[in-house]
Amino acid sequence: MHGMINKSIEDLVTINFGADKWEAIKAKAGIKVEAFVSNESYPDEMTYGLVGAATEVLGLSVSQVLFAFGEFWVLHTANKGYGDLLKSAGRTMPEFLDYLPLFHTRVALIFPNLKPPRFECSDRHPDRITMHYFSPRPGLSAVVSGMLSGVAKLYETPAEITQTQFKDKGADHDEFLVCWGDSIKK
């Protein structure tokens, strides 16, 4: 997993719950890494371990932790890590979502070991879009919901995110319907 993901979990916990909680989570997960480097690749088990330990230490459900992480990732970590580049991906939320597949393709080219997920867009309308999320990693759809929610907040666009297809219920990938503007006024 991308080191920035682990860094993001660290920041999420440290900023919202305190450094002692983070140390407790690390200890519980049995992780002895002093500090994560953003663009290093870390074993997936480490990230899953951190999430599992966070649910125990913080007393939150797994989906709560993952959703919070997804939002935090966009609004804090990616915004800090990619800064203007992130915003350059689109002038509006729809533009950004449309560019998201390409963004991940470029990440995969730059970091061939990272195995980032694949995004695809379909059913583009002026007030809604369908996002398709493909990943070999199980159980992370709540992160995607949180990220999409974070993007809406980043562009200050009120939006509704609904997961319309679930990989863990037998589909070949997860699917999300993102609605804004008129589609949520109906």
Place this chain on the structure above:
Amino acid sequence: MTGPQTKLDREQFAELFPFHFVVDREMRIIDAGDVLLRICPGITIGSPLANAFSLFLLASPTLHIDREYLIKHKSTLFVFKSSSSDLMLRLQLVILGDPERYIFLGSPWVRNPTELKALHLVLKDFALHDSTVDLLQLVQTTSTSLHDAKQLALRLELNRNELKELVDTANAPILTIDLLGKVRDWNQTTERLTGFSKADAVGKQFVEDFVNEESQQGVRKLLDGSLEGVKNARLEVMLNTRDDRKLLVIFSASPRHDALGKVTAAILVGHDITELDEYRTTLENRVADRTSELSLANAELSRVMRSKDDFLSAMSHELRTPLNAILGLSESLCEGVYGGLTDRQSKSINTIAESGHHLLSLINDLLDIAKIGAGKMELEQSTDSVEDVCQSSMRFVAELASKKKLRMSLVIDPNGPVVHADQRRLKQILVNLLSNAVKFTFEGGSVTLETKCHLERNVMEFSVVDSGIGIAPQDLERLFSPFTQLDSKLSRQYAGTGLGLSLVLRLAELQGGTVSVKSEVGVGSRFTVALPWKSSTSDIATNDHAQDQHATEFSAHESGPLILIADDNESNLLTVGDYLRAHDFRVIEARNGLEAVKTVRTRKPSLVLMDVQMPIMDGIDAIENLRGDMSLAAMPILALTSRAMVGDGERCIQAGANDYLSKPVNLKQLVQTIRNHLNVGPPK
């Protein structure tokens, strides 16, 4: 090669090259991509190229763009700088003929996302094939990585500083020795303790330059072990100091590893024990001094103990001797030896005698308690008849019981006919308990001595049960304390030393036994002494002693001469017997002439003290009887006569006695007389 032979419309061309522009032969801009037109307001279709851009060249001033230059350098990468903004374009020139056109293809030169934003560009403005976006993303991630690395370095630096501060401020000498034995690091505490600064020490040989000669060999071994990977090896090391002070440190040595796990140095962490060592030495000296003092004190204590023993012994002799005279003379006065007495005189003499007996009891009890306390009381275990011991004890109180018209009874458990104990001390216990029972029981009451043998527990119980005044529950706890009489009124009403029960308890415990009491005020008391008892004692129930139904041996020393005292007066038996035992004689007793004769025949004593006036068979008949036995001819017999009976002495000599002494007997003189007849001197 014909090339791709593709014809692109303007929209397709602009999608592939969103930043392109086209110039005619006169160097006028005749077309441009929409994105370029949006971000570069200086470009106007039909206007000269030179108005919109200048040519950026290394090591040259900005150059005016003209046709000849472009044709000459058409294979070069051109960098055009916008005249109206910060935009710089990196361009490749393609020249097409008829009409002659100059097509510039490329994209803006941006080095980071911030410049992208400043140019009002988004990623989507670039053609998909344009690697500028990839480079921007790469730059961004590299920048993030660098930032992370800086943060990490900062954190490591912080940790390093904290560690260094910790090492420096630790109140322990900490130093690092490299593989060559040279000092690599030296903390502030080491500086303070040795007086050598880090600058003085680093690079120098630790052992040779800083370790005292006597510790050098040990430290070399310690370092060698540590460099071979041994952890936490410890050694007391004497270090050199700048001012030649003594500095003793306990070092714990461990290996230091590099990132690959290879040992690079030894880390020594020490603890200054100089003061501790000095304190230890002082303490050892003090212990030695105290031991010496203690030895002296012990010697002094032994001397004092000996003095105490001597004192007790002397007190025993010196108090009992005059007391014996007082008691004897009182008895003589009462018997009218010195003439008749008025009632008033008789009463006074009786009071003197009673007080004397009381004092004698007190002295005896005190001496016994003192002996037990000093661990000097030696028990003489023997096996004897329970009934004999009980009867003998009851005889002591028979007179007083009779005076008070008490019903006295003895109940012996047939399961325990004999007891193995110190008979004299057991009798002492029983006499004490019986005396108390008699003393505290009203006229017409009853006192019972009963025994009970608990075979299953191997315990023999002797219980003295009375129908006396009883003891209140709150008083039971302090009952066995010395000098305790529970009610001061009682102490006036009933004479007593207050030592009796205390002595009973100590004597019982000395024999491995216990004492218990049950009592009810106004109903009576039951005192029970429980002694260890073995069924095997019954095996020796019939021995030589058993034939002497009423003779009891109280032997202090197995090796002393055996003396038989024949006297029907228990006080005399006690007084004379104790005195003789105190002078290393063994003593056996008989309470009439017949007993005396039987005992002599079975026990063959060294000497007989024979009272003249005794029941059943008097002393003169007994002497004659004994002298009729030729085997006893050599045995000395000393007669004890009463001064009231004139001529008794001579009659005794005629009957066969070797000598006679008049009562009250001078005990010192008695002992001397016995020794004279036995030809023995005082013990060494």
